[in-house]
Amino acid sequence: MTHTAELIAVGTELLLGNICNTDAQMISQTLSGLGINVYYHTVVGDNPARVRAAVEVAKGRADIIITTGGLGPTCDDLTKQVLAASFGKRLVFDERSAERIRAYFAERLPHRQMTENNLQQAMLPEGCTVLDNDWGTAPGCAFEAEGVRVIMLPGPPRECRAMLQYRVVPYLREMADGVIASRTLKLFGIGESAMEAQLRDQMLAMTNPTLAPYAKEGECELRITAKAATEAEAQAMLDPVEAGLREQFGDLVYGVDVSSLEERVSQLLRAQGKTLATAESCTGGLAAKRMTDLAGASEIFRGGVVCYATDVKRDLLGVPEEVLERYGAVSAETARALAEGARRVLGSDFALSITGVAGPDPDDRGNPVGLVYLALADGQQVWVKEAHLGQSRERVRTSAVHTAFDLLRRRLTGLPVLG
């Protein structure tokens, strides 16, 4: 049986445009992967009558309702009140959830006073499945009534994402018949439209497995999804499709089911027992931040220098004054000297450097916004790449970091570093 879900986001801040409904995107992607249709998203404010109206409409057209937001003490637990009322359920005090909330405050926020309204969050619809929240104080919950499954999740995207992955997906998997398996190929170095143009005919011809392209932050993803009676059958259906795509896109594919280029690079460094250091000018620490987002980074990441000021490039990383004067801070020569300097002073096996113009204005030598030089040093050789990465400050910085990590990925997998 095919299920139809409807998402209801509760929060006046969404209607005021203070925040964007990223929860809906995240949940939709996940439901799509599970083979559950989504026909509507609704956003409604912190107003009981209007939330109730949205719920009544949703009940008439979906058999799964997923709400986000409205669970915290600041909104009087609006969502739980309304959903319970709409389905004729009472809210009852859940001692286990109360205990978890007390423990959360005691362990994680010892400097904060827990207030009585925090315990209000332990009031849950009678007979519901409690979805424990290990990432915040408000528990989620799920119940089934009138032929509809209702799932309530906290609104903050960080909590919503974790609850979705660790609580909702297992819950929904149980109701699905058959198994849905998917793999995501990650690509770097090709644009979304170029990728889609190459795949269009293939995609239209496929029904099971299906193939869906996504683009984000300058990277591309291809998700293959297969539905079968067993996990093994579904996986076997994915194999030839993955093999075909790998042949088609070659070394643009940097990994499968890996979250990011930095995760892939970290895996490779760890497997080879090597370390990395960074020297960053225009990216201002973003590459180092990305490397250390991952737990266990200390085994592979030595550190970095954010050399925003020109004399820091000279004094801390040993870029010769004459190079800076003759070629400028944004140049292939400076990128090369930065990578060599970072490798030396930070004592790593590899070093990446990034120097460029993030904008909004050209630099004082007239270098245009988006011009970035990147270098990789490995003690034997230095590779330098010139890149033109667009106009928006954020895009330039993000693309520069991806491009740098991709140089190292290619070096670590024995590919030609500069493509």
Place this chain on the structure above:
Amino acid sequence: MTHTAELIAVGTELLLGNICNTDAQMISQTLSGLGINVYYHTVVGDNPARVRAAVEVAKGRADIIITTGGLGPTCDDLTKQVLAASFGKRLVFDERSAERIRAYFAERLPHRQMTENNLQQAMLPEGCTVLDNDWGTAPGCAFEAEGVRVIMLPGPPRECRAMLQYRVVPYLREMADGVIASRTLKLFGIGESAMEAQLRDQMLAMTNPTLAPYAKEGECELRITAKAATEAEAQAMLDPVEAGLREQFGDLVYGVDVSSLEERVSQLLRAQGKTLATAESCTGGLAAKRMTDLAGASEIFRGGVVCYATDVKRDLLGVPEEVLERYGAVSAETARALAEGARRVLGSDFALSITGVAGPDPDDRGNPVGLVYLALADGQQVWVKEAHLGQSRERVRTSAVHTAFDLLRRRLTGLPVLG
């Protein structure tokens, strides 16, 4: 008269989670600024029956309906067809729009063949106001019928944003009466529920201005919104509320209508002609990244050292070996030496240092996850703070950076640095 708008976004790509409904956020912000209430957003796929259902629901509860998407040739002009049918209007060929579409292709897309279905975009509801699209091919349109104003905009955010600003705002200004003004106080150092507990009675008693609390990433916001006949009157209504909140929350308020602690700190550094450097261990470059997210950072930010490995702390920032051995890398003494070292080697007026345990595991001396030492050096004095920042790696890192920036904010505004 107060107007109520409802937004309907048309696009299956939204329901699949391929893209986020940023148009809704953008339009909501704009409508809020015009004093127009928004009670619902709806997202629906490229399906005539479901779009029609969403429109029928919206007609019953709003007097302005704004649609985004579904205007292009790939969806058979779905949105116009459905809206015209719902309001009993015919679509008629608009020769002026057709001429604009032909000219757009000839001038901007000379390499693309204009197809007949592009001219389909010139079919518009009879008697509508055409909203010329200078940023793409699909014109928008607006009409009034059955007491409802209908406005249709293209979906691509770049086109939608420009159409909103240059076509819709002038159109809506004519019908709006009164002005809505708001201010957002930003707080650091208080939890959402503690803040909400202090304000609950006040908030309930207020109708105009209103007060709304928000929390994100460990910071809190209080938004005050007033509605009046003129901007000056609305601003005058906000003044006493802001003054009262400032008195109530004292130096926890770090700014008004400022986007972040780093923006506030940047403003203060710029005004005082001072510079900053950073030394980061567990935050791995996040503080430097945040400082350089802002354009113009080079005037105030010298650079930073990401000293992830212990010997980098010693070799690059001069933390004495005996300090590292005796107290460890995560200690008040090391934080102090890091801040002093960063200030010295990076040549800045101020330096912030952060060293701690981001997790997921305790460090090799048994320091618990979440324990972080932060220091601020100004050449005269060093302030060191010990903080316990929770269990999640991401939360610890974000909170550590906020806490560090807050030390500097307090120093730059003459407050006791350690509170």
